[in-house]
Amino acid sequence: MHKVNNSYGLEVHPLRDALYAELHSRPFQVLPSPARISYLAVIVGPEQKRAEFEHFYSLYSSFSGTVPQEDGVCIEVDFGHFKIRRDKHLEFTSYMITHSQVDHSLGFFDQNALSCLPVDWLSTIPGTVLAAFHVAVEDARTVPEPDLTLVKSHFEGMRLVGSRPQNGDAQVWTTFQLHSDGCGRFLIYNKSMSDSQLGRMVQRVVEIETYRLMALLALPMARQYNAELVIMDEQLARTTASLSDSKETLDEQAILSELIDMAAWVEATRAKTSFRFSATRAYHELVLKRLNELKEDEVSGHLTVTEFMTRRLTPAVRTCNTAGTHLESLSTRIDRVSDMMRTQVEMSIQSQNQQLLTSMDRRSKIQLAMQHTVEGLSVAAISYYSVGLLKFLIEAVYDKGVNFDKSLVIGLSVPLVVGSVWLATRKIHKRFLLLAKAKEEK
Structure with missing residues (x-):
């Protein structure tokens, strides 16, 4: 929010002026009758937009006119014998050239507004042309409407599409086809419209033709x-x-x-x-x-x-x-x-x-059975070696003169050693089981 120069000293939004200007950024044209109008819609890529504006700017070197200081959504320039209007859209840029000095000795489309522009300027417009057509505007209040045969001859014999727009205040003829010059054609007879009304109607016609081509791109x-x-x-x-x-x-x-x-x-x-x-x-x-x-x-x-x-x-x-x-x-x-x-x-x-868990469980059971078997064998092996060691000890004591039944003592030590080894093995086994259970609970 900031203050602007107004008599009330009010704080206004910084975008207020731009929002007001947006509604007037594309004003309708005021077109005279008769007139010759040419229209181009050029698809311009993002990388071509600056070059396109500079190319439009170069047009001022050929004709006198006020050079725009910066690019805009709509620029309209009057060069005296013709006017050109440039509109920027999201995907394309349009040029509408209006020539009001009509030579009635020529056919409706033998004289067109593109002839007002330098040929080298036209051929070097950045981008690709999608829509190109001529609009011939005649004043039916001063020139009588020709019959349909004559109208059809101006469209090279193609099938006509026609209507009376604005509740009959005008007559429009077209073919929605390309003609021998590579452009489309519209013939409009103004019966009772003002220059402002005619400008609005022509704008609608060119937008219909342009937007329908843009729609068909897909x-x-x-x-x-x-x-x-x-x-x-x-x-x-x-x-x-x-x-x-x-x-x-x-x-x-x-x-x-x-x-x-x-x-x-x-x-x-x-x-x-x-x-x-x-x-x-x-x-x-x-x-x-x-x-x-x-x-x-x-x-x-x-x-x-x-x-x-x-x-x-x-x-x-x-x-x-x-x-x-x-x-x-x-x-x-x-x-x-x-x-x-x-x-x-x-x-x-x-x-x-x-299946893997079942197989692992089965292998665990086999390993457990094998472990018990190995434990039994281990007890026997440990007991065997323990009794052997104990035998050496008994014989050493006997050789020192202690009188006892050596064979009996050795025989009695066997079950004691086996029992002791078995108890020790079980205790170690239980200890490992307790440790594994404690880890699972954690």
């Missing part, structure tokens, strides 16, 4: 991936069927590897298509909104712009939406099958662990 991608998704669906169905077949021996490692490859492909495809499909939906909504704003009336025997668009554009957008939905569905299904596979692998591991 269609080739959707068709390509739809074909691949069908193959991926069949592969996933086979994998799922193999999991449900209890008679088949599964190569779990191979199936997991296959699922990982499929999941990686789906996620990579989603990353490639997510923005494009989302943009298609957004552009389609804008086209529908602009069509609704045209308020068209029918021309007998011809499709209106709205009818043509809803009949041709909407199915294409649905194809893109279907591809996006199919990707999301496939991703979810792969996750579910992967969970099933992981569960089956975990159950297999648990079964193996159970």
Whole structure:
């Protein structure tokens, strides 16, 4: 929050002025009748945006005009005999060139506004041109409308799409096709609109044509991936069927590897298509909104712009939406099958662990039996050597003159030694068991 220069000394938000300016950043144009208009929509990459502005800036070296100090969302410059308006959008930059000095001795599209610009400047615009078309505006209040045969000749004999927008205040003809000069064409007759109303209507027309092309950018991608998704669906169905077949021996490692490859492909495809499909939906909504704003009336025997668009554009957008939905569905299904596979692998591991524990228990029992046997043998061996040592001691005492029955004493010492060794071994065994139990309790 900070203060600005106002008569009340109020604290205002630092973005207030920018928010007010945002609503007026793209004003509608005021267009005269008659006029010749050319429109370009150029897709500009992030690395080309600065070069594109500098290229636009270079146009001032060819014509007198006020040089902009910095780049902006919308720049409109009047060079006297023509005007040029540059609009920056998220993915593209548009140029609308308006030429009001119409030579009626020429055909509607023989004279166009692009001829006002230097040829070398046009050919070096950074980016790739997606939309390029000419709009011929005639004043039906001073020049009578030509018959349909003459109108069709200006569109090189192609099938016409026409309507009376703004509740009949104008007449629009187009083909939504490229002509011999590589550009599209619109013919507009102004019957009773003011220059401001005409500017708004022309803006809607060029936006409809531009946004429908931007919306269709995803269609080739959707068709390509739809074909691949069908193959991926069949592969996933086979994998799922193999999991449900209890008679088949599964190569779990191979199936997991296959699922990982499929999941990686789906996620990579989603990353490639997510923005494009989302943009298609957004552009389609804008086209529908602009069509609704045209308020068209029918021309007998011809499709209106709205009818043509809803009949041709909407199915294409649905194809893109279907591809996006199919990707999301496939991703979810792969996750579910992967969970099933992981569960089956975990159950297999648990079964193996159970078998291992059973085998270990069996081996432990055998080792315990062997240990008892070894303990018995150990008692006998230790007792044997202990009695031998004790025998040496008894004989040494006897040789020193102590009179006793040497054989009897040696014989009586045997059970005593054996018993002592057995008790000592048991005590050591119990001690180790107590130590092991104490460690388990910890």
